[in-house]
Structures are given as structure tokens and as C-alpha cells.
Amino acid sequence: QMTNILKDVWEDYQHGACWLPRKIFAEEGFDLSDLTTARNRQGFERGVQRLIGITHRHLRNALAYTLLIPKQETGIRNFCLWAVWLAVLTLRKINNHLDYTDGNQVKISRLSVKGTILATQLARQNDNLLKLLFYLAAWPLPLVAHLTGLPSQSTNAGKANQAR
Numbered sequence: 001q002m003t004n005i006l007k008d009v010w011e012d013y014q015h016g017a018c019w020l021p022r023k024i025f026a027e028e029g030f031d032l033s034d035l036t037t038a039r040n041r042q043g044f045e046r047g048v049q050r051l052i053g054i055t056h057r058h059l060r061n062a063l064a065y066t067l068l069i070p071k072q073e074t075g076i077r078n079f080c081l082w083a084v085w086l087a088v089l090t091l092r093k094i095n096n097h098l099d100y101t102d103g104n105q106v107k108i109s110r111l112s113v114k115g116t117i118l119a120t121q122l123a124r125q126n127d128n129l130l131k132l133l134f135y136l137a138a139w140p141l142p143l144v145a146h147l148t149g150l151p152s153q154s155t156n157a158g159k160a161n162q163a164r
Contacts, residue, residue: 045098053142
């Protein structure tokens with residue numbers, strides 16, 4: 001979802017909406033009410049990069065979840081893989097064009113969509129290959145070390161063991 005929010009921020013703003021988290025941009029010294037002005041463009045770009053890093057982390061989690069889906073469940077597995085890959089490609093375009101002012105400037109091409117479908121169909125039975133392709137596609141993206149506000153796996157495991 002955040003990928004689409006980032007891609008469509010300018011179109012949403014034209015319609016009177018802004019779905020970006022104000023706190024992240026305020027921490028970077030950017031007021032989202034100044035979105036269309038050139039003031040502190042660097043603060044805006046830093047906020048976008050932080051959101052890319054958070055979204056990248058979520059996409060890694062989404063890939064891990066997708067790989068838990070049995071390989072014979074090709075329909076749902078493909079659907080999830082395509083969503084993850086298309087989001088990564090869109091984040092790469094945004095990260096490479098932080099000065100974008102229109103979603104069309106960071107929209108992925110039809111060829112990229114077709115390539116994503118082909119690559120995931122060819123690799124869908126090999127989890128290690130899917131991971132490799134994901135990490136190669138995502139390597140230039142910023143990445144947050146961990147997501148704050150979420151319980152860690154060890155915390156969840158401890159609670160599950162206590163409940164037994």
C-alpha cells in the first residue's frame with residue numbers, strides 16, 4: 001500500500017488528500033502542507049527515502065510469507081509474488097527519481113510487468129532463486145534495520161510458550 005501512496009502522492013494531493021505519515025516528514029524538517037512548494041525539498045526526499053526503507057522491510061516480510069505458501073498453490077503464490085516484485089520495481093523508480101512530481105514519472109513499464117510475470121513463473125518452484133532475484137532487485141533500496149512498534153518473533157514465541 002505504501003508503494004502506491006508514494007507513487008500517487010501528487011495525484012492524491014491534487015484531489016485534496018495526502019496519505020503520507022506526517023510524523024516521518026516532520027522529523028525530516030518537512031511540512032506536508034508545503035508539498036507543492038520548493039521549500040526544503042531535501043526534507044521531503046529524506047522522508048520518501050525513509051518510507052522506501054520501511055516499505056522495503058515490509059516487502060521482505062511479504063516475500064518470506066509468500067514462500068510459506070505451498071508451491072502447488074501456484075495461483076495465490078503468483079499473485080503474491082507479482083505484487084511484491086512490482087512494488088520493488090516501483091520503489092526502485094521512486095528511489096532513482098526522488099525529484100518526481102508526477103506518478104507517471106515513476107510508473108513501471110509494461111515490459112517490466114511482463115518481465116516480472118515471466119521471471120516469477122520461471123522461478124516460482126525454487127524459493128532460493130526467488131530470494132536471490134528479490135535481493136538483486138531490491139539491493140539499491142534503503143532498508144530499515146527493523147520495524148518499530150511490532151513485537152519481535154522471539155517475543156511472540158515466548159508468549160506462545162507461556163500460554164502452553
